[in-house]
Amino acid sequence: NRAPADLAFFEDLEPPLGDFLADASAGLASAPKTLSPKYFYDQRGSELFEGICETREYYVTRTEIALLEKLGPAFAEKAGKGTRIIEYGSGAGVKIRTLLDALDEPAAYIAIDISREHLLGATRTLAADYPHIAMGAICADFTAPLTLPPEAAIGNGLALGFLPGSTIGNFSPEMAELFLSRIAAMLGKGGALLIGVDLKKDKAVLDAAYNDAAGLTAAFNLNILKRMQNELGAVLEPDNFMHKAFFNEEKGRIEMHLESLCDQAVELGGTRYPFAKGETLHTENSHKYTVEEFTRLAEKAGFAADTVWTDENDYFSLHWLNV
Numbered sequence: 001n002r003a004p005a006d007l008a009f010f011e012d013l014e015p016p017l018g019d020f021l022a023d024a025s026a027g028l029a030s031a032p033k034t035l036s037p038k039y040f041y042d043q044r045g046s047e048l049f050e051g052i053c054e055t056r057e058y059y060v061t062r063t064e065i066a067l068l069e070k071l072g073p074a075f076a077e078k079a080g081k082g083t084r085i086i087e088y089g090s091g092a093g094v095k096i097r098t099l100l101d102a103l104d105e106p107a108a109y110i111a112i113d114i115s116r117e118h119l120l121g122a123t124r125t126l127a128a129d130y131p132h133i134a135m136g137a138i139c140a141d142f143t144a145p146l147t148l149p150p151e152a153a154i155g156n157g158l159a160l161g162f163l164p165g166s167t168i169g170n171f172s173p174e175m176a177e178l179f180l181s182r183i184a185a186m187l188g189k190g191g192a193l194l195i196g197v198d199l200k201k202d203k204a205v206l207d208a209a210y211n212d213a214a215g216l217t218a219a220f221n222l223n224i225l226k227r228m229q230n231e232l233g234a235v236l237e238p239d240n241f242m243h244k245a246f247f248n249e250e251k252g253r254i255e256m257h258l259e260s261l262c263d264q265a266v267e268l269g270g271t272r273y274p275f276a277k278g279e280t281l282h283t284e285n286s287h288k289y290t291v292e293e294f295t296r297l298a299e300k301a302g303f304a305a306d307t308v309w310t311d312e313n314d315y316f317s318l319h320w321l322n323v
């Protein structure tokens with residue numbers, strides 16, 4: 001693919017729209033009904049998520065950014081000179097700045113994200129702000145196996161994976177282990193991963209974080225129905241669904257659902273999918289870990305645990321893992 005002049009490379013592996021249709025159809029046909037949270041992130045969904053990160057209730061982002069800022073010198077010492085950073089789910093490109101500012105002459109930054117225009121915009125803004133660092137972008141669903149293109153082999157410093165935001169929480173523990181083992185293979189022996197993991201805490205704090213008073217999380221959740229209408233031609237009434245999010249203590253995860261407010265049907269690709277009143281479409285899991293639980297998971301995936309840092313409330317953790 002031709003890269004914009006300011007990027008070292010751009011690889012476009014954007015999943016075809018047919019994937020969304022196939023996944024949505026299969027999810028509506030299954031019992032209970034489900035849909036993958038990766039479909040939240042169209043342009044509007046990405047913007048709504050950034051709004052969530054600013055809410056008082058969603059402690060995740062501000063807690064992690066404060067940690068990243070405070071720990072810059074520790075990361076710089078571990079990474080050394082000429083690091084090549086690979087970020088999985090780069091979003092707005094805010095957190096990476098803390099690393100680019102702190103590390104010793106980083107050589108390259110490679111952003112991977114599923115939201116194409118968002119990815120290009122954010123990476124090109126970074127390229128303008130950090131002209132001495134090579135910037136590459138890959139539009140891809142990083143939950144599927146992915147090999148880095150040859151252009152991504154820049155410099156000979158540390159290959160540092162960066163997976164902030166507790167993105168890993170969207171995976172079940174089994175899938176998280178598989179995904180982490182793929183990342184370990186991608187980084188290779190001698191590489192390292194800096195990963196942000198949200199911690200188990202008081203249920204009231206967790207419930208509030210996914211039920212902000214301004215209604216941004218609700219809008220974010222409901223946006224997935226609008227995507228189905230706009231992009232897949234689904235026939236449905238978003239107002240007939242309600243955002244529902246709660247911490248499931250037994251499973252150690254926040255669950256987000258869209259609850260049907262009446263008996264109704266959603267029509268997609270020529271098929272009618274009936275919803276009973278009270279039935280839900282399960283749109284997201286956000287797993288929470290203890291430091292010990294996550295360390296064990298990372299070790300099972302083939303990493304060697306190096307260092308863990310947490311904030312003063314023990315709300316959030318950053319793990320430095322070696323391959």
Ligand code: AVJ
Nearest residue numbers: 052165166167169170217286
């Ligand atoms: C981006 C997956 C980490 O699970 O906290 C925020 C997404 N969903 N509010 C999370 C999300 C509802 C977020 N992750």
